[in-house]
Amino acid sequence: MSVDLSGPLMSAFRKAKKEFEEAIKKGDKETARKKALECSRILKQLAKYDEFNRESYLQKAKKWETIARDVEAGRYGVKRKHRPMKEGGSGREAGTEDGEEDKFKQYVENLITKSKVKWNDIGGLEEVKMLMMETVVISALQRPESIQPWKGILLFGPPGTGKTLLASAAAGSLNATFFSVKASNVLSKYFGESTKIISALYEVAREKAPSIVFMDEIDALTTRRSGDQSEASRRMLSTLLTELDGFQDKKSDILVLTLAATNTPWDLDEAVLSRFPRRIYVPLPDEKATKEIIKINTRGLDISRLDLDAIAEESVRRLYSGRDLKNLCQEAIWHMIREENRDLHKLAELPYEKLRRRSLKTRPLEMRDFEEAFKRIKSPLTRKEIERYEKWAEEFGG
Ligand SMILES: Nc1ncnc2c1ncn2[C@@H]1O[C@H](COP(=O)(O)OP(=O)(O)OP(=O)(O)O)[C@@H](O)[C@H]1O
Ligand SMILES: [Mg+2]
CATH class of the missing domain: 1.20.58 (Methane Monooxygenase Hydroxylase; Chain G, domain 1)
Structure with a gap:
């Protein structure tokens, strides 16, 4: 549930x-x-x-x-x-580390996650899903030498529309090793050494292929944002671009697909864009997608009393993203749970093991749960911002 x-x-x-x-x-x-x-x-x-x-x-x-x-x-x-404090590092890590290389490899290994996300956990985005499925399948199939899969795909769109989810689903469906990297995390933790992380990352990705490297917030690495780009992020980006240029061994089945995501595609410069010829717009959900996302986020609960059309219409009007919809559902569910379990807050004091043995009382979701939830969820977006994405998609997407 x-x-x-x-x-x-x-x-x-x-x-x-x-x-x-x-x-x-x-x-x-x-x-x-x-x-x-x-x-x-x-x-x-x-x-x-x-x-x-x-x-x-x-x-x-x-x-x-x-x-x-x-x-x-x-x-x-x-x-x-x-241990000397690393520049920009928190210096809070516990334990000891042997040798430089191990340190980087260990960090990279920690980026590996097992993705359980399936394509049907994603509502809407039919075209995007289809495109990603094709890419993923082509990468895995036996094929003539002249057919090369994309090495890099850029996902762009407003926050919370399912970019991370799509990358996870691609990894989950391929059963690929999934590396989830946030540029800003690497920079803040290994400031001066971030290029070594990138090299180690692709080395391990090749060792553990098929792999998907998910590079989140790629815009954090590029120049345009504030005009001033730190030396560290410049070097990290250039290593990344070199890796993306890297020659793909045609005969071997080594698949290392890089998926990059951004909320601000207009911050990306030519050097980055040219490595990602496939640029996929991940838009806000329409009414049909909204209903699917609501169903996904209320799985296991009775929603037969809801007027999904009305909820979807209101959500689209309010420019809700998938994340907003998830939060909306959680708020509605919580409203129902609180009504059914009056002393729920007291459970917070219980030790974890005891919590695990309890179960919650539930009832079918009602429209009033959603009416309450709507009051609490506000989209951060404006129509003008959406138009900016659409315009960029028209000009540079594809
Ligand atoms: N199309 C969708 N179908 C189902 N759930 C969705 C969808 N889009 C978003 N969600 C929900 O919202 C959450 C956040 O989505 P996700 O992390 O993929 O957004 P994002 O596009 O990567 O956002 P950001 O740009 O802020 O990183 C997901 O974990 C999921 O619960
Ligand atoms: Mg994301």
Whole structure:
């Protein structure tokens, strides 16, 4: 059922983390290890409820597993004091690392996520889906040498329209290794060394092919945004472009497909655009797509009493994106849940294991749940901004 339990889970996580820190202070290794594993478990649960932050939760979950191992091996925090702070880095990572290359490879391995998203988790976007399916299938099929699949596809469109979702579905359907990279994360964590991350990334992607590299917020790397581009992002971009130019071995079946996403395609310069000849516009959902997205986000619940046409009409009028629709459904579901489970907030105090054994009372969704939800969800977009996307799509898309 698509009920978002991230609130109670977050408080369970904070509690486990605090207990971990206390155990570390006391030198109680066994408790600390257990609590670190508990943190990892909760984060994995959170990843299930929060598709948008899924990758980041999974990465954090892996980090807590490393912490648990480090605690067990007596390595936790040992070198921390002596490690130089990286420029722009948080310096908060736990554990120790051996050797430069391992460090980069480990970081890259942490970017790998297993995608469970299927094409039918995506509402609307029929043409886009078709195009991506074709690309993915062509890449995987035996084919004459002259037929080369796209190496890079650019997805552009307003926030929350399903770009990340499309990339995940492509990876899920191919059963490809999926690397999810946010340019700004690499830059902030490995400022001066971001080019090494990119090289390591493509090296590991080739090793683990078929692979899909999802480069989110690619605009963060290019010049046009503010006119001043840092040296680090300039070098990172140029390494990326070189990798994209890289010659594809025709005979081997190595598939490394780079999908890039942006909300501000007009910030991209020629150098980037030329590496992404396939540029796909991912627009706001129309009424038909809206209804599909609502159905996807209310799976497992009875929606027979809803007037979906009316909800879709209102949503389109309000310029809702897929993300807004997901939030709308969550708000409506929560409204129903709160009505049916009056003392729900008290559960937040329960330990995670006990929460897992409880189940929620539900009832069919009603229009009044959605009326309440509409009051809370506001699209950040204006019609003028949408027109800007459409214009760019007309001129540069394809
Ligand atoms: N077409 C869609 N079908 C089903 N769900 C959708 C769709 N579009 C968006 N969503 C919901 O909204 C969430 C956010 O979508 P997603 O992360 O793919 O947006 P995005 O285009 O990558 O946004 P951003 O540009 O902000 O990164 C998804 O996890 C999903 O729940
Ligand atoms: Mg995204």
